[in-house]
Amino acid sequence: MGALAAPRVRWGILGTGHIAGEFAMGLRRLPEAELVAIGSREAERGDRFAHAVGAPRAHGSYEALVGDPGVDVVYVATPNSEHRDHNRLALEAGKAVLCEKPFATSAAEAREVVALARAKGLFCMEAMWSRFVPLVGRAEALVREGRIGDPLAFQADLGIVVPSRASRALRPELGGGALLEFGVYLVAMARLFLGPSEETLGCAMVGPSGVDEQASVLLRHSDGGHSALFASLLSQTPGEAQLFGTRGRLRLHAPFYRPHHVSVVTFAKAGEGRAPGAAGPPAVPATWKSALRRLYQRYEAYLSPVVRRPSLDLVIPVEGNGYHHQAAEVIRCLRAGQTESGRMPLDETIAILETLDALRVSRAPVVPGP
Numbered sequence: 001m002g003a004l005a006a007p008r009v010r011w012g013i014l015g016t017g018h019i020a021g022e023f024a025m026g027l028r029r030l031p032e033a034e035l036v037a038i039g040s041r042e043a044e045r046g047d048r049f050a051h052a053v054g055a056p057r058a059h060g061s062y063e064a065l066v067g068d069p070g071v072d073v074v075y076v077a078t079p080n081s082e083h084r085d086h087n088r089l090a091l092e093a094g095k096a097v098l099c100e101k102p103f104a105t106s107a108a109e110a111r112e113v114v115a116l117a118r119a120k121g122l123f124c125m126e127a128m129w130s131r132f133v134p135l136v137g138r139a140e141a142l143v144r145e146g147r148i149g150d151p152l153a154f155q156a157d158l159g160i161v162v163p164s165r166a167s168r169a170l171r172p173e174l175g176g177g178a179l180l181e182f183g184v185y186l187v188a189m190a191r192l193f194l195g196p197s198e199e200t201l202g203c204a205m206v207g208p209s210g211v212d213e214q215a216s217v218l219l220r221h222s223d224g225g226h227s228a229l230f231a232s233l234l235s236q237t238p239g240e241a242q243l244f245g246t247r248g249r250l251r252l253h254a255p256f257y258r259p260h261h262v263s264v265v266t267f268a269k270a271g272e273g274r275a276p277g278a279a280g281p282p283a284v285p286a287t288w289k290s291a292l293r294r295l296y297q298r299y300e301a302y303l304s305p306v307v308r309r310p311s312l313d314l315v316i317p318v319e320g321n322g323y324h325h326q327a328a329e330v331i332r333c334l335r336a337g338q339t340e341s342g343r344m345p346l347d348e349t350i351a352i353l354e355t356l357d358a359l360r361v362s363r364a365p366v367v368p369g370p
């Protein structure tokens, strides 16, 4: 029986930091997964971590982990700067790979890894875990069903204050920066709802750390939609996302990247839909309707909660820490003999990094940090 036909897919975790621990916890929710080994640059740290997460063995080098014949798939959980090399290491050893976001620090690096995975016919995926959270799929289905009409614009923010100036996210040598750390989630979610983008505008504030400590991004999507995104390592932002359409708006309540609450508000009066090149809205005729509108505007604060009440409220608690859904997708793909996930394809990963690349060349001069 081939390893992947075995009752449980055997995982190795490369790296022993924060997210490695979370992922190990997530794996426990999957009866079809087994955590069999840990790889650390330092044997004692690997042993300690393996003990803490209940893995039966630890290797004192990443080479030894990827060479472990009992490992089917390697989860790469090292800093961003190391992803290209660690992905390559695992693929060269013949292992399937799930790599933390961002998959690499540039599109060029990502293309290199993708070419290797494809040449070797091995499964590889970026751990864009939000895409596998069930409520995100439900939100997408609501949009497809036309609940908000034509989707036109997406707006989202993600700002979490780094614990200290020495944090990984503020270190250029580890591939830090707001765009690679958080922008990647924002762009991935914008593309999920509005599709590929053709134009990228943005500005970033590069602090004394040398990385973009906050960044704002505007995307023009291929079918005309717009996204306005904001990422920060210096400020705590609401962490919400909203999609605006001609008939309503959909809100992914915080944290949008792992939502447990999605609401839809349907507008009292639907727009006419998009008409490319058309002039602005028709002039309002001076009738009783415009008088009513003026009245509504005057008392909007009281009336809007009633008139624009959420037409749908979906609350689905996230199971565990939510990291197991992406692992379930890896297992499903491996069992189906797929080398890529249709939900998070490698070309999508490359396209997201191309967008981030475009932004990083247009960043602002260094400003004093806090």
Ligand SMILES: NC(=O)c1ccc[n+]([C@@H]2O[C@H](COP(=O)([O-])OP(=O)(O)OC[C@H]3O[C@@H](n4cnc5c(N)ncnc54)[C@H](OP(=O)(O)O)[C@@H]3O)[C@@H](O)[C@H]2O)c1
Binding pocket: 014, 015, 016, 017, 018, 019, 020, 039, 040, 041, 042, 045, 046, 077, 078, 079, 080, 082, 100, 101, 102, 127, 129, 168, 174, 181
């Ligand atoms: N999906 C999410 O929600 C989420 C959340 C946080 C982070 N992330 C991503 O996960 C990755 C890891 O983040 P983290 O917060 O877990 O980082 P972390 O706590 O700093 O851990 C990184 C681990 O990588 C290993 N490592 C290998 N080379 C290293 C180097 N040059 N410097 C430091 N450590 C090195 C270390 O383990 P050993 O030395 O023991 O080998 C270390 O424990 C990043 O790509 C990040 O973007 C994802």
